[in-house]
Amino acid sequence: MVVAVGQKSALITGCTAGGIGHALALEFYKQGFRVFATARRLDAIQDLHDKGLETVALDVTEDTSVKAAAAHVADLTGGTLDVLVNNAGQGYREAATDFDVSRAQAAFDTNLFGVMRMVRDFAPLLVKAKGKILNVGSVAGLIPSPFRSIYSATKAALHSYGDSLRLEMKSFDVTVVTLMTGGVTTKMSTKPPPSEGIIPPESLYWPAAEVINDLYSNQADNAMSPAEYARRIVAFAQSSKDVPWFWEGNFATAIWFMTTFLSKKALEGILGRAIKGMAEMESLIRGAKSS
Numbered sequence: 431m432v433v434a435v436g437q438k439s440a441l442i443t444g445c446t447a448g449g450i451g452h453a454l455a456l457e458f459y460k461q462g463f464r465v466f467a468t469a470r471r472l473d474a475i476q477d478l479h480d481k482g483l484e485t486v487a488l489d490v491t492e493d494t495s496v497k498a499a500a501a502h503v504a505d506l507t508g509g510t511l512d513v514l515v516n517n518a519g520q521g522y523r524e525a526a527t528d529f530d531v532s533r534a535q536a537a538f539d540t541n542l543f544g545v546m547r548m549v550r551d552f553a554p555l556l557v558k559a560k561g562k563i564l565n566v567g568s569v570a571g572l573i574p575s576p577f578r579s580i581y582s583a584t585k586a587a588l589h590s591y592g593d594s595l596r597l598e599m600k601s602f603d604v605t606v607v608t609l610m611t612g613g614v615t616t617k618m619s620t621k622p623p624p625s626e627g628i629i630p631p632e633s634l635y636w637p638a639a640e641v642i643n644d645l646y647s648n649q650a651d652n653a654m655s656p657a658e659y660a661r662r663i664v665a666f667a668q669s670s671k672d673v674p675w676f677w678e679g680n681f682a683t684a685i686w687f688m689t690t691f692l693s694k695k696a697l698e699g700i701l702g703r704a705i706k707g708m709a710e711m712e713s714l715i716r717g718a719k720s721s
């Protein structure tokens with residue numbers, strides 16, 4: 431691997447094909463960065479390796495894996511990293527009343543504690559480079575997201591963590607930005623993974639199970655492509671713009687406007703009507719109660 435003098439480096443978590451991480455890795459590479467594309471399984475990102483990107487195995491839920499990746503990258507770069515993108519994440523759909531502690535903890539472990547491990551172990555490299563940390567947040571962490579309350583809670587916690595981390599890292603000239611992300615067409619937005627709760631027969635919501643399972647099925651309609659999202663994020667990462675939250679993805683601007691200028695009550699009313707299937711769900715539940 432020949433490294434150009436002054437070449438900046440970027441590491442992205444969760445780079446398997448079809449997702450935001452994969453697109454970000456390719457875009458950083460296209461813009462001349464030395465890219466460390468990471469994933470739980472190296473064979474899942476072989477295509478990136480074949481294109482010339484450096485690939486590293488990394489599971490953000492494993493302390494040993496994160497520490498080993500940090501040591502490996504430090505060896506390769508002389509102890510520096512310019513951009514860390516904490517992208518790895520998992521979706522989660524379930525009624526709040528069907529809460530399962532181990533599934534919820536797994537979601538927090540990836541979406542929140544995974545980022546915390548990465549920051550802890552890559553901090554020395556980022557400090558040396560006066561680098562940037564970009565955490566992939568979600569508008570779902572800001573607005574009511576029925577049947578995704580636990581996913582939303584992981585992201586809301588991540589936003590809060592990022593806001594404080596930003597001030598802690600300021601003395602080292604390390605910038606921390608939450609990417610307040612709207613709809614992007616990936617497998618997370620198009621199809622719930624099997625780990626996400628379906629409504630079980632014993633659930634309070636069983637009479638509306640079919641409608642609920644389909645609740646966000648139109649989420650990917652008109653969503654931004656991962657390549658376009660990546661193009662905008664990498665342009666931002668290369669700019670001198672320094673903001674705590676950077677909004678991108680489908681509906682991100684509309685949600686910025688609504689969360690900035692509307693009352694929570696007004697927002698709830700608009701979203702309750704905008705989520706396709708919510709009204710039908712409510713009438714099925716009320717109908718089942720009264721019969």
Ligand SMILES: NC(=O)c1ccc[n+]([C@@H]2O[C@H](COP(=O)([O-])OP(=O)(O)OC[C@H]3O[C@@H](n4cnc5c(N)ncnc54)[C@H](OP(=O)(O)O)[C@@H]3O)[C@@H](O)[C@H]2O)c1
Nearest residue numbers: 444445446449450489490518519568611613614616618619
């Ligand atoms: N798509 C959207 O509309 C949207 C909107 C807002 C925010 N986001 C956020 O964007 C990020 C990327 O999601 P996506 O939409 O691109 O979905 P995705 O295609 O499902 O990508 C998620 C990535 O995270 C990886 N991952 C999961 N658990 C991991 C772990 N323990 N260690 C390392 N990697 C792990 C996945 O790897 P495997 O393939 O091995 O599972 C996959 O590469 C997530 O943080 C998500 O919450 C997405």
